[in-house]
Amino acid sequence: xxxxxxxxxxxYPLAQSWTLAVAERAGAYGPAKKALGTMTPEQxxxxxxxxxxxxxxxxxxxxxxxxxxxxxxxxQDVYLVINADEGEPGTFKDRTIMEKDPHRLIEGCIIAMYAxxxxxxxxxxxxxxVLSIQRLEAAVKExxxxxxxxxxxxxxDHAMEIVVxxxxxxxxxxxxxxxxxxxxGQRGEPRLKxxxxxxxxxxxxxxxxxxxxxxxxxxxxxxxxxxxxxxxSLLPPEMKDGGTRLYGISGHVLKPGxxxxxxxxxxRELIYDFGGxxxxxxxxxxGVIPGGSSTPVLRPEDKVHAPDPKSPMNxxxxxxxxxxxxxxxxxxNLGTMLGTCCAIVMDSSVNMVxxxxxxxxxxxxxxxxxxxxxxxxxxxxxxxxxxxASGRGKASDVDLLVDISNNMMGNTICALADGTAMPMLAFxxxxxxxxxxxxxxxxSPSQTRLDEAVRAALVGAARAQSHASHAVGGAA
Amino acid sequence: xxxPAQSIAPLTLTPDQERRIDEILGRYPTRRAACIPTLHVCQxxxxxxxxxxxxxxxxxxxxATSEVQGxxxxxxxxxxxxxxxxxxxxxxxxxxxxxxxKTIQEHAEKRLGCHAGETTKDGTWTLKKAECLAACGxxxxxxxxxxxxxxxxxxxxxxxxxxxxxxxxxxxxxxAWVPNTASS
Numbered sequence: 128x129x130x131x132x133x134x135x136x137x138x139y140p141l142a143q144s145w146t147l148a149v150a151e152r153a154g155a156y157g158p159a160k161k162a163l164g165t166m167t168p169e170q171x172x173x174x175x176x177x178x179x180x181x182x183x184x185x186x187x188x189x190x191x192x193x194x195x196x197x198x199x200x201x202x203q204d205v206y207l208v209i210n211a212d213e214g215e216p217g218t219f220k221d222r223t224i225m226e227k228d229p230h231r232l233i234e235g236c237i238i239a240m241y242a243x244x245x246x247x248x249x250x251x252x253x254x255x256x257v258l259s260i261q262r263l264e265a266a267v268k269e270x271x272x273x274x275x276x277x278x279x280x281x282x283x284d285h286a287m288e289i290v291v292x293x294x295x296x297x298x299x300x301x302x303x304x305x306x307x308x309x310x311x312g313q314r315g316e317p318r319l320k321x322x323x324x325x326x327x328x329x330x331x332x333x334x335x336x337x338x339x340x341x342x343x344x345x346x347x348x349x350x351x352x353x354x355x356x357x358x359x360s361l362l363p364p365e366m367k368d369g370g371t372r373l374y375g376i377s378g379h380v381l382k383p384g385x386x387x388x389x390x391x392x393x394x395r396e397l398i399y400d401f402g403g404x405x406x407x408x409x410x411x412x413x414g415v416i417p418g419g420s421s422t423p424v425l426r427p428e429d430k431v432h433a434p435d436p437k438s439p440m441n442x443x444x445x446x447x448x449x450x451x452x453x454x455x456x457x458x459x460n461l462g463t464m465l466g467t468c469c470a471i472v473m474d475s476s477v478n479m480v481x482x483x484x485x486x487x488x489x490x491x492x493x494x495x496x497x498x499x500x501x502x503x504x505x506x507x508x509x510x511x512x513x514x515x516a517s518g519r520g521k522a523s524d525v526d527l528l529v530d531i532s533n534n535m536m537g538n539t540i541c542a543l544a545d546g547t548a549m550p551m552l553a554f555x556x557x558x559x560x561x562x563x564x565x566x567x568x569x570x571s572p573s574q575t576r577l578d579e580a581v582r583a584a585l586v587g588a589a590r591a592q593s594h595a596s597h598a599v600g601g602a603a
Numbered sequence: 604x605x606x607p608a609q610s611i612a613p614l615t616l617t618p619d620q621e622r623r624i625d626e627i628l629g630r631y632p633t634r635r636a637a638c639i640p641t642l643h644v645c646q647x648x649x650x651x652x653x654x655x656x657x658x659x660x661x662x663x664x665x666x667a668t669s670e671v672q673g674x675x676x677x678x679x680x681x682x683x684x685x686x687x688x689x690x691x692x693x694x695x696x697x698x699x700x701x702x703x704x705k706t707i708q709e710h711a712e713k714r715l716g717c718h719a720g721e722t723t724k725d726g727t728w729t730l731k732k733a734e735c736l737a738a739c740g741x742x743x744x745x746x747x748x749x750x751x752x753x754x755x756x757x758x759x760x761x762x763x764x765x766x767x768x769x770x771x772x773x774x775x776x777x778x779a780w781v782p783n784t785a786s787s
Contacts, residue, residue: 139782204632216696216735227782254643254680255736257749258775290630295639295678298734312638312664314677330632377698377739384740384783401783420697420735469739471698485697489734495677577700578743585703585743585756 128400134347134359134371135340136387139227145262147269150230156275158346162238163281166349171242175345177353179360179369181390184210184301184338185218185419185466187455189367194243196325199333205245206334207236208310208324209342211252211259212294212301215419216489217471220373221339223385225252225259228343229266233289235342237270237280238349240287243335247288250339251306254293263291298493302541303336305495316497317541340373347371361391361452368454375469376402379410379476379580391452394425398449398472410474410580414557415449417458418466420486421546423553424479425449425463433460463553476580479558480565483551484512485577490547501544504535508551515562518569525562528555614659620648624663634664638674642681651682679734687722687729689767691715692746695732698739703755707743708732710757714764727768741780750775 138144138153147155162171176191199205209232213221224232236248252260267289270276278286292310294300300309304318307329328334348356348370357369368390374397377383381403388401394415398404405412414424425448433440440460443451451457458465473482491505508531514520532548532555539545555562573579616624627640638660645656652675661668675681682690693708708719711730715723722729738744741753745760752763755778763773 136782213737214735217698217739218735219737219739219741222737223780223782253737255733255746258751292630293640293643294680295642295674296680297678309639310636311633312635312666312674314673330636375740377742378701382783383702383742384780386783416697471701471739473701477701482697485695485700489696492734576705577697578703578705581701581703582706585706 128396131371131388133387135231135344135373136223136228136385138231139223144227145229145266147230147266147273150228154350155230155346156234158349159234159237159275160281162349163241163283163285168242168244171238171349174348174353175242177357178344178348179353179357179364179367180341180344180348181368181455181465182338183340183344183372183467185215185421185464187368187465190337190341193325193337194239194335196323197243197333197335198325199244204247204330204332205243206329206332207240207243207245207248207342208303208307208329208334208336209236209248209250209339210301210303210306210336211250211256211339212306213256213339214253214298214301215421215467215469216486217377217416218375218419218467218469219377220375220385220467220469222256222259223373224339224343225256225263229259229262230270231343231346232263232339233266233270233276235345236289237275237287238345239335239337239342241280241283241285245335246286247290249310249329250289250291251300251310252291252293253300254295260291260293267291297495298489299495299541299543302543305541306336307334314495316495317543319540344370344372359389361389362454366454366456368456372468374401374453375467376472377469378472379406379412379474380404380472381406391454393450393452394470395447395449397453397470402472405472405474407474407580410476412472413475413477414473414479414482416471416473416550417453417463418468418470420471420489421464421542421550422458422466423463423550424473424557425461426557429557431461464549474580477577478565478570478574479554479561480512480515481570481575481577483554484509484516486550487512487547490543494543494547498539498541498544500535500538501547504531504544505547507531508547515565516570516575520566520569522563522566525555525559525566528562614645614649614653614655616645616648620644628664635666638664638666638671639678642671642675646681651685688727689748690729690731691764692731692733692736693719694734694736694738694742694744694746696735696739698735699742699744702742704743707745707755707757707760710760711745714761728764738780748772752778753780754778 143149180190181187297315299305300315305315309315324334359371360369386401429448431443433444487509491509494505496502532551535544535548627637657671661671695704719732744753
């Protein structure tokens with residue numbers, strides 16, 4: 128495995144890495160000093176554009192271009208809003224920044240506020256992430272005390288405040304307009320677009336909403352320069368998908384966790400190198416969800432079909448889906464999405480009817496209920512899967528899953544319905560046999576347990592450890 | 604709209620809690636934006652979001668009670684009924700379930716003698732199922748009150764719960780993820 132350098136996460140292993148003293152000794156706030164002291168907002172925006180940062184929250188929208196949409200009218204406040212409502216199943220990377228290096232996010236906010244002409248940032252953190260909230264609030268206080276926030280940060284006449292705002296438990300608030308409604312003290316229902324937040328966002332003012340990791344990358348972009356940072360990516364520059372990023376891996380691998388690597392490693396590297404390979408030698412990979420539960424599942428046996436030399440995917444013609452570099456555009460060409468770049472790995476013990484039922488239950492619970500196709504569709508999908516699992520289903524129910532999904536997509540205000548329907552369709556298309564078998568005879572009790580394969584080890588561990596110690600060990 | 608807090612509703616907060624709400628109000632350009640954090644302060648104070656809390660927040664922020672009610676019912680972290688002394692959330696979304704979420708839930712149910720969604724007879728624990736808590740790589744995991752406990756086995760969960768029942772509050776770090784150094 129190549130020796131990739133940790134840049135974004137280089138301060139994670141330091142003791143007390145979340146404190147200003149430790150972070151600053153390791154380089155924090157140097158880039159902010161450079162940006163506010165020697166650069167104009169235009170220059171910073173140009174570096175961010177040249178860095179080709181594709182939004183790290185899941186949609187992959189170019190961050191530099193998003194900043195370019197701002198065009199405030201005289202007298203209007205501009206807000207920066209950080210989306211820290213991390214909750215896409217499979218995704219747990221932003222949390223690592225907030226827990227281990229909150230000053231990197233705050234420094235990114237300082238540089239971004241200066242660049243886009245904002246004086247206030249709201250960091251919207253899901254309230255379950257209590258430690259993240261505590262560390263961010265403490266870091267904001269420290270930055271204030273040092274004068275890095277407040278009336279004249281780094282001697283610049285550009286007042287800055289950061290407010291850490293807790294959510295209250297709703298997946299949908301990760302959708303940017305729903306997040307804005309929630310920030311304003313409303314129910315977190317998505318807004319119709321346009322107007323986009325850059326025109327009318329938080330409190331009716333022009334607003335940029337960026338993901339935690341996106342903004343935490345900005346200090347390194349300023350320090351290195353946009354183009355050199357972009358070139359950290361393994362992809363050719365013309366793909367405009369630059370830099371280094373956090374990858375997550377969970378499920379049936381030996382070493383689940385968050386890793387930093389350049390943009391463009393393959394799923395095979397993520398699973399077998401970073402993730403340490405499959406959890407159990409006797410249970411091969413069956414499917415992998417590449418970037419959070421809203422991204423359609425991939426099978427290792429599927430090959431890229433792009434015989435046309437003009438196709439952007441021709442380079443990987445005949446190769447397994449696992450051997451294609453993970454990028455916003457390549458994953459889209461495979462019929463899935465890069466999403467949050469946090470993969471969920473499922474081995475041969477997993478029944479895909481049950482796996483999809485778990486996720487559809489999630490989406491049904493999390494649909495805000497505003498649009499009928501989503502409110503009814505998510506529930507109908509869950510009901511239909513419950514029927515199939517319990518043996519009350521019939522073969523036509525499998526087609527019904529497809530039908531419902533097709534009628535959800537594109538018919539709602541936000542992307543939650545699409546993020547439900549797309550993975551549902553992929554599960555049915557790629558594992559149709561399992562769905563038809565369930566229609567025929569339902570699922571056996573062990574098939575309805577996604578943890579059947581690991582249960583013996585878990586309970587075994589309990590037995591082995593009993594009478595030993597009551598101390599709780601560190602992370603295995 | 605800006606009636607002194609003490610006189611507006613049966614809910615009584617401590618001066619410190621009142622100060623926190625004043626401080627929260629100062630952060631936003633509108634009063635209403637303080638709704639969610641203010642509800643958190645109130646829930647922390649009395650353990651749940653009672654009708655009194657809703658009336659209090661409505662008057663304090665100049666909202667209709669129906670609007671506050673609408674916010675409260677939208678989000679999962681507001682308890683709309685009294686809960687036990689400790690709330691145990693077991694994450695049951697896909698990544699956790701692949702690594703033993705269900706086993707952990709069953710173990711907790713057996714230990715507590717109640718099902719998810721219920722409170723133990725002695726009022727010590729409320730058990731709830733959670734949707735994805737952003738700890739997927741450190742599964743299975745639970746949230747107890749305001750802390751995450753990760754990389755669990757039934758045995759580790761028992762040890763934690765034993766200590767909590769004795770009045771200890773184990774730190775999140777004890778079971779937490781550690782940074783990966785594999786690639787550095």
